[in-house]
Structures are given as C-alpha cells and as structure tokens.
Amino acid sequence: MDVMVPDGSSNILNNIARLKSELTNIIEPDFGLLDELLGLEVLTRPELADVRSERTVYRRNAALLDLLRSQDQCDKFLKALRRTNQKHVAIFITQNGGKKNSHIVFGKTSR
Secondary structure, three states: OOEEOOOOOOHHHHHHHHOHHHHHHHOOOOOOHHHHHHHOOOOOHHHHHHHHOOOOHHHHHHHHHHOOOOHHHHHHHHHHHHHOOOHHHHHHHHOHHHOOOOOOEEOOOOO
8 A cells, every 4th residue: 555645845844833832832942952953053052042041931942943944954853852852742743733644645646
C-alpha cells in the first residue's frame, strides 16, 4: 500500500504558525532549549538576548516562535526540542496538533 505525503518543505513552518497559541503554553525555553538553539545557529546572540528579556515564559515562547522563518530553522528547532527532552512538543508540531493531515492518501497516489 502506497502512502503519499506532500512535500514537507513548509508544513512544519505552517504548523508552528497555526499552533502558536498552544505552543506558547507548552514549550519550556528556560532549561536548555535557547542555548541549544544558539548552538544550532537558529538564534543569534542578539536574538537570544531579546527572547530572554521577555518577562514571562509565554512571551519568551512567542518571541522565539516569531523568529522561526525557514524550514531549516524549523528542522533544527525540532532537533533542539528532542535534545532538551521536549519530544512531546516536537510530536505535537509534526502531527499538526493531533489533527489528521488531509493530504495523506492511503492505497493510491493523488496527482
């Protein structure tokens, strides 16, 4: 049985944008994630300082998510989440918040 999934070049970025409200509540930025993102070159030092300067964890998360603009950054963001024991967040993003992806077709190809 063939499984066809569309090119994922922007799916993760779109998922992050669509799930931003929920993600601001579940990401834990303060215990390694921001440092990991700096190490993976997702964030620059000035961007890291800007995110850390936000007063609440929710605002830090919103500021962080606003900085994700490319698929490469998103891939590294998922890697950083996994490395900092936030696999559940990475799964939440890749599974579109638990919603079924209507682009997956089982048993046939669509196109």
